[in-house]
Amino acid sequence: MSEQSKKTIEVRGFMHLDAAFRKKGPIPFIMELEEPITGAELANKLEIPWDEVEVIFINGLTYALDHEVHPGDRVAFLPPGCPGPYRLALGFYSKNQNNEANFKIKKKD
Amino acid sequence: MNKFIRVDMTTMKVTTDEVPDKYVGLGGRALTSNFVADEVKPTCHPLGKNNKIIFAPGLLSGTTAANSGRISVGAKSPLTGGIKESNSGGSFSQKMAKLGIKALVIEGMPEGDKFYIVKIDINGVTIEEAPTEILGGCGNYKAIEVLSAKYGEKVGIALAGPAGEYRLPAANISFKDPEGNIRSAGRGGLGAVMGSKKIKALVIDETGAGAVPIADPEKFKEAAKVFSKALLDHPVSGQGLAAYGTDVLINILNEAGGLPAKNFTTGRIDWNDNISGETMNATIQERGGDGKISHGCHQGCVMRCSQWYADKNGKYITSGFEYETIWGLGANACIKDLDAIAYIDREMDDIGIDSIETAVAVATAMEGGLLPWGDGEAVLAAVKEIAVPTPLGRLLGSGTGAVGNACGLFRVPVVKNQAIPAYDPRNIKGIGLTYATTPMGADHTSGYCIANNILSIGGFIDPLKKEGQVDISRFLQIGTASIDSTGMCLFVWFGIADNPPAIQALVDMINAQYGLSLTIQDAVVDLGKAVLKAERGFNKAAGFTNEHDRLPEFFEYEPCAPHNLVWDFTPEEIDEVFNF
Ligand code: SF4
Numbered sequence: 001m002s003e004q005s006k007k008t009i010e011v012r013g014f015m016h017l018d019a020a021f022r023k024k025g026p027i028p029f030i031m032e033l034e035e036p037i038t039g040a041e042l043a044n045k046l047e048i049p050w051d052e053v054e055v056i057f058i059n060g061l062t063y064a065l066d067h068e069v070h071p072g073d074r075v076a077f078l079p080p081g082c083p084g085p086y087r088l089a090l091g092f093y094s095k096n097q098n099n100e101a102n103f104k105i106k107k108k109d
Numbered sequence: 110m111n112k113f114i115r116v117d118m119t120t121m122k123v124t125t126d127e128v129p130d131k132y133v134g135l136g137g138r139a140l141t142s143n144f145v146a147d148e149v150k151p152t153c154h155p156l157g158k159n160n161k162i163i164f165a166p167g168l169l170s171g172t173t174a175a176n177s178g179r180i181s182v183g184a185k186s187p188l189t190g191g192i193k194e195s196n197s198g199g200s201f202s203q204k205m206a207k208l209g210i211k212a213l214v215i216e217g218m219p220e221g222d223k224f225y226i227v228k229i230d231i232n233g234v235t236i237e238e239a240p241t242e243i244l245g246g247c248g249n250y251k252a253i254e255v256l257s258a259k260y261g262e263k264v265g266i267a268l269a270g271p272a273g274e275y276r277l278p279a280a281n282i283s284f285k286d287p288e289g290n291i292r293s294a295g296r297g298g299l300g301a302v303m304g305s306k307k308i309k310a311l312v313i314d315e316t317g318a319g320a321v322p323i324a325d326p327e328k329f330k331e332a333a334k335v336f337s338k339a340l341l342d343h344p345v346s347g348q349g350l351a352a353y354g355t356d357v358l359i360n361i362l363n364e365a366g367g368l369p370a371k372n373f374t375t376g377r378i379d380w381n382d383n384i385s386g387e388t389m390n391a392t393i394q395e396r397g398g399d400g401k402i403s404h405g406c407h408q409g410c411v412m413r414c415s416q417w418y419a420d421k422n423g424k425y426i427t428s429g430f431e432y433e434t435i436w437g438l439g440a441n442a443c444i445k446d447l448d449a450i451a452y453i454d455r456e457m458d459d460i461g462i463d464s465i466e467t468a469v470a471v472a473t474a475m476e477g478g479l480l481p482w483g484d485g486e487a488v489l490a491a492v493k494e495i496a497v498p499t500p501l502g503r504l505l506g507s508g509t510g511a512v513g514n515a516c517g518l519f520r521v522p523v524v525k526n527q528a529i530p531a532y533d534p535r536n537i538k539g540i541g542l543t544y545a546t547t548p549m550g551a552d553h554t555s556g557y558c559i560a561n562n563i564l565s566i567g568g569f570i571d572p573l574k575k576e577g578q579v580d581i582s583r584f585l586q587i588g589t590a591s592i593d594s595t596g597m598c599l600f601v602w603f604g605i606a607d608n609p610p611a612i613q614a615l616v617d618m619i620n621a622q623y624g625l626s627l628t629i630q631d632a633v634v635d636l637g638k639a640v641l642k643a644e645r646g647f648n649k650a651a652g653f654t655n656e657h658d659r660l661p662e663f664f665e666y667e668p669c670a671p672h673n674l675v676w677d678f679t680p681e682e683i684d685e686v687f688n689f
Contacts, residue, residue, distance in 0.1 A: 014360045015353060018387035027382060060366040060377070060671050062572075076364045081349025086358065088581060089532070089539045090365050091571050 006072035009033045013077045017048065028074075039065040043077065054080040055092045062091045110136075110166070110211040110321075114234055116227055118306045119158065119217030123234045128211045134623070136168035138194040138593035139640045140212060141183025145192050146643040151650035155187035155298070156276055156305040158218040164205070164267065164311070165213075167596015171206025171321040172329070174618050175337035176598040178203045178407035180267075180284065186297040188278040188466070188508055189525040189550040191648040193297035196593060198406030198415075198429075199284030201265040204315040205229075206596075215306050224274065224309040228260065231317040239309040246271045246496045248459035249283045249291055256312055257289060265313040270461020271496040273300030277506030279466040280304065283458065290428050292406045295463040296527065297550065298508075324624035332617035339611035340411050343604035350414040350600060351403040353386035355432035358531075359440070360385045365572065366671040367537040369529075370440040371482070372472045373522050376533045376669045384439035384447050389418065389430070392447065398423015412600055418451050427455040436531040437468025442475055442488065449485025453492055460496045462506055467492065469528035470509040477516025479504075520663045525550035525653070534660055535669040535676050537572045542582035542678065546658045546686040548644035573672055579685045586686070587637035590644075594636060595619065638689060645687065655684050 010028040013021040021029050031046075039056045043049075043065065055062045057076040058069060069075055078092075087093055113128045132140055141163045153159035162184040169177040180202035186193035205213070208231065215227070224239040240259065243252040249270045256266055265285060272280035280300030281293040323329045349357060359381055362368040366376040382388060393400040393416060400419035405411075406429060415429045430451060438450045457464045471488050474480045479501070480487050494502030504515055509528040513521030522529040527550025534541025570577050592599055595615065605611035616632045619625065648657075664676035 012360070012364070014364075015349060015357060015387065018360070018385070019391065057364045060364060062365070076360075078361060078364075079349075081353075082357065082361055086361065086532075088570055088585075089537050089572060090361070090367070093570065 007032060007034055009069060009071060010074045011042075011046070011076070013048070015079045015081055017052065017077050017079055020048075033069070033071045036068045036070045039063065039067050039069055039075070042069055042075065046077075048077055052079045053077050054082070054087070110206055110209050112208070112210045113212050113214075114210060114229075115214045115216060116234060116236065117217045118215060118219045118225075118308070121219065121236055123236070125233065132211065134625075136170070136211070136594055137165055137179070137181040137596050138183070138196065138590060139636060140165045140594070141181045141194050142192060142640050142644050142647075144212065144214070145183045145185065146647040149185050149647075151185070151647055152652070153185060155185045155190065155302060160185050160302055160305070161214055161216040162299065162302045162306065163212055163214045164201075165211065166202040166206040167594060168619055169622065170202040170596035172323065172333075172618070172622060173409065174333050174597075175340055175409055175411045176601050177596045178409055179593075179596050179598055180205070180294070181593060182282055182294045182299050184299055184302045185651070186299070186550070187276070187301045188296075188298040189527050191525055191550065191651055191653055192548055192644045193299060194549070194593065194644075195282070195294035195296050195299050197282070197284045197294040198292040198410070198598070199265065199267075199286050200407060201267055201284050201311075201313060202596060203408065204265040204313045206321050207315045207318040208313070209318070213311070215303070215308060218305065219307050222307075224307050226256070227308055227311045228314075229311065230314040243309065244274065248496070249461055250459055252310070253285050253289055253291070256310060257285070260312045261314055261316075263314070265315075267311040268461065269300045269303040269309055270459070271498070272460050272462040272506050273304040274309070275498050275503070275506070276301040276304045277462070277495070277498070277503065278511070279463045279470070279506050279508045281461055281463045283461045286406055286428070287408055291458040292429055293458065293461075293463070295465060298463075300461050321622075323622050325621040329618055329621035332614045332621060335614040336605070336611055336618065337411050339608050339614065340601060340604040343608070350412050353390050354403075354414050354416050354430065356384075356386035356389050356430065356435050358386070358432045359436065360387065362436075362532060363440075365536065366669070367533045367572065368436065368440050369522070369531065369533040369669075371443055372441060372476045372520060373529075373533065373663075373669075374520075374667070376536050377671050378440050380445045381440075383445045384435050384450065386432070389416070389447060393418060396421065396423050399425035404428060410598065412598070412604070414600060420448065420451075426451045427458065430454055431464070433531045434464040434468055437465060438471065438485075438488070441469060442472040443483035444485045444488065445483060446485055449489070453485065453489050456489060456492045460492065462492075462495055465530050466508050466528045467505060469522060469530070470505050470512045473509050473512045473516065473518065473521060474505065476520065477512065477518055479512070479516065520661075520667070522661060523550075524660060525657055529660075533669055535664055535674045536672050538575060538676075538678070539570065539572070539578040539581050541660060541664070541676055542578055542683060542686055543586060545660050545678075545683050546582065547586060548641065548648050573674060575678065575682070579682060583686050583689060586641060587634060587689075589637070590640035591633045591637035594640065641687070655680070658683055658687075
């Protein structure tokens with residue numbers, strides 16, 4: 001669904017990442033993007049630690065962090081913490097079985 | 110828990126018996142549903158003398174087990190015409206368990222118009238006339254104050270609000286929480302059943318009762334520790350829910366395109382920021398005063414998904430401000446202001462009406478031209494009319510199906526006449542199967558999480574595709590039925606579903622309390638299946654067939670943006686869910 005003519009992406013963050021994005025400016029955060037990059041590279045650019053992301057949404061569909069983001073896409077970063085049945089129903093579990101944050105218990109320090 | 114109490118409102122007699130053998134190992138939903146299936150005439154009128162309403166704590170209620178204080182209420186539903194189990198927090202369940210009461214049943218129906226209070230304490234059960242000041246439209250907040258002043262600040266209370274007194278099909282039963290605020294056994298109109306039996310309130314005082322007996326206290330303590338640590342360590346149950354409440358789902362469902370809006374005509378909105386959990390959290394923090402980001406609906410809740418939402422001056426408006434209510438008013442009825450939604454939520458609690466059913470009914474009324482889209486003030490005024498009740502108030506209190514009929518609409522989002530909540534079945538297919546097939550009528554809590562096999566099936570799930578969805582819906586429904594029987598808040602599954610030692614700890618607690626040696630298969634899978642079978646058996650005898658397990662037809666021909674999908678499961682595929 002990416003529109004080739006666009007050279008920007010719309011980015012959102014949920015849960016505590018929402019507050020972090022708000023510090024950057026209005027929501028959604030509009031970011032210039034000339035060439036496709038992976039979600040992981042995008043996270044790096046935005047200074048979001050990988051273990052704070054369970055899945056990313058790209059144009060309303062769930063993907064693992066290594067999926068490619070194209071100019072024109074609508075992207076959202078979701079930290080671990082979405083209630084259980086929904087992460088199943090929304091496909092977080094199936095799309096993202098190799099991610100540490102997916103359905104794994106992270107010990108509190 | 111060895112007492113089985115029956116209150117006969119025809120003769121005004123109370124009998125206390127030993128628990129019948131067949132119910133000894135059951136609690137919560139397993140007990141209420143088996144009882145209704147055994148004793149209620151399936152074809153009876155839900156508001157007539159042959160319906161019975163049963164209150165039962167869960168198996169672990171009253172113990173120190175984290176999150177075990179939920180109460181189940183069962184009866185034939187005036188909304189769906191089928192069996193109903195609805196559960197709630199508050200302090201009632203733990204007090205019943207401490208008094209050794211396995212179940213309290215209300216049957217029969219008195220002559221005349223008087224309303225009564227059923228008072229339960231260490232000396233037994235008495236029936237008294239209800240004080241007139243809490244009748245005829247008195248709100249629940251005031252009624253709780255009056256009853257607490259009369260019977261003691263610490264008593265537990267289960268109330269039929271004005272909606273219950275008027276026997277409206279969407280009336281809930283309101284439970285006093287530890288701070289004197291309100292939690293609800295919301296769905297299916299059980300408040301109307303209470304009202305039909307002329308019970309205004311049950312009041313319970315456990316003064317003088319000892320602790321709940323535990324067969325093996327050491328083993329129990331150990332298992333309880335493992336269990337609560339699992340909850341606290343998990344990112345969902347330990348952190349996500351406490352910070353953002355269930356309203357965390359607004360942004361997530363909106364992004365996924367599964368947030369039904371404007372009476373189910375689209376799956377995404379652009380005002381999600383106004384009503385999201387993130388915004389609620391920031392607003393509560395900013396306003397200070399009475400506001401609290403997290404709060405437990407009963408003593409012993411360690412996950413604390415509830416909150417106190419305060420107004421601009423920091424004054425308490427409402428608590429337990431849930432995703433489904435905020436979705437219903439905010440996205441589905443297009444009210445773009447969280448404060449306006451909070452005042453309506455408070456009013457619904459005060460009147461004792463199911464906030465999901467009523468929010469969906471409001472959006473349906475908007476589509477039918479009875480109310481202006483998105484007008485919070487008009488909705489608040491209309492909801493207040495339920496307490497009068499005016500004809501519009503009665504109509505809203507009769508639920509979404511009734512409003513849809515009265516307005517001549519085809520887009521009426523109900524299954525078995527109960528409103529579909531908060532997740533669009535066209536873009537999140539698995540949840541649609543649960544709405545269609547649960548014996549409860551469209552209910553999102555019927556399909557919560559279970560155990561290990563889920564995780565393997567979960568590996569294929571794509572929300573937009575059919576693969577694996579039938580299996581998931583079946584396993585989720587079985588797991589939910591068993592959790593609802595323990596007295597545990599369903600949300601514990603967020604914290605233990607992916608943690609086998611924690612599931613074992615839950616079963617170990619039951620074993621240690623009752624001196625049993627159940628396995629996970631017995632306590633979770635087999636029990637859950639048996640509960641669902643009893644419920645489905647009741648519905649069948651009440652006249653329900655497979656054809657009632659269908660979503661409204663418009664889902665099949667109205668595509669839902671942004672993914673533009675329709676509901677495309679065949680009847681045969683849907684019927685597979687209950688093939689076990
Ligand atoms: S997690 Fe929420 S619903 Fe569950 S017991 Fe705690 S406050 Fe109540």
